Amino acid sequence: MLTPQAAVASIAVMAVVTFLTRALPFLLFDRGAAPPKIILYLGKVLPPAIIAMLIVYCLKDISFLAVGGWAPQLISVGVVVALHLWLHNNLVSIFGGTILYMFLVQVVFV
Structure with a gap:
């Protein structure tokens, strides 16, 4: 304290x-x-790299022993990818995948 x-x-x-x-x-x-070239390069490269790291971190503990251990995560990742390819909106993709994941975990794969 x-x-x-x-x-x-x-x-x-x-x-x-x-x-x-x-x-x-x-x-x-x-x-x-203009900003230095390294700053422009980092501005292009870092966002996708950070997203990739977050995906790996979120999926690192998947257990394939039971359907409930892998299906919600992989279904939600698929929906996030589909939403992003469709709408090109990060917030809609993230919130859509999160809401679907919570629904699947709490209602479908109990």
Whole structure:
């Protein structure tokens, strides 16, 4: 349990770090010049790499011993892919897959 002073200090540090992560790109890169090529490259490569890592992390504990251990995850992943290919909307894909997964886990594969 944090003391009130430690809680305030923690919140202050988190606020400063959050502010710096938002303000730093504007401070580092001149508005008139194009960003460095490495930044443009990372902006293209990192989002798909992070999504791929999240998929691997979410599917790492699948158990193929029973249908309920693998079917909800794989069905939901398929629906996320289909929704994204159809609508090209990340939020719809993520929320659709999450809602379907929760429905399958709590209602169908109990």
